[in-house]
Amino acid sequence: MSNIYKALSIAGTDPTGGAGIHADLKTFQEQRVYGMAVITSVVAQNTLGVKSFEEVSIENISEQIDCVFEGIIPDAVKTGMLASQSIIELIANKLKKNEVKLYVMDPVMVAKSGHHLLHEEAISSLKALLIPLATIITPNIPEAEVIIGKNIHTINDMRNAAKEIVEVYGAKAAVIKGGHMQGEARDILYYNGEIKEFSSARYNTVNTHGTGCTFSAVITAELAKNNSIEDSVKTGKEFISQAIQKTLNLGKGQGPTNHFAYNEKNKGY
Ligand SMILES: Nc1ncnc2c1ncn2[C@@H]1O[C@H](COP(=O)(O)OP(=O)(O)O)[C@@H](O)[C@H]1O
């Protein structure tokens, strides 16, 4: 058997399997990376929206993380829904203590259904404590606006935001996702002083629940396999475009994406 690469997701749950930890583990598996998960928050949600969530205690999250690092050291770590300031503080300490070198930060703030998944007062610690640790941060447009405190209307605004998040807030790379714009779905990467763009057609579907989770999980899996930041984003974009285009049409509201589609196209299974 070839080398086994391992990835860890630290995030919230989705019992219907479209977003959060569930989407991340499916994605790691599709990308042939051994998947692990630490749960920060148990969310009651489905394709119609979020009903409620309960945060896991700090003590328990801390022990979950210690259990992972005691036994199986991940090659890359991603974070998704972190819910509170104290969880953010804990995760920042654990990432530092365990000398995590490849860290993908999906700064989850508000679900597509409109429900807040991060307490407002936690945003300043997210910026101060986690962004400087990130190998790459993957905000959507509303999240990037909150981070930089400016509105984003154009592709040029997206380029400036990606640059600012790296140069001012301290991430190594930033990719601003264009799912919330009109026209082509264009994502903008700023890394190493350069802007790179990744585009696809915009598919006319409501089934985009968990797109950001899945996209950042692909990037995490690809980084875990020692791929470059740019190649990892490119694969993330190809994976998510297929997953949106070949919709599964599940649920009564905003359905999940199709995690099978990328490998069905590329590997024939
Ligand atoms: N309707 C769509 N058609 C094609 N790509 C899309 C569509 N919606 C989102 N994407 C892509 O999915 C990824 C996730 O983007 P986005 O929806 O902005 O993230 P989030 O789930 O965090 O809000 C990005 O690569 C984005 O360009």
Ligand SMILES: Cc1ncc(COP(=O)(O)O)c(N)n1
């Ligand atoms: C646990 C969890 N994490 C993240 C999202 C965001 O996904 P989306 O914005 O597509 O609803 C979510 N709904 N649930």
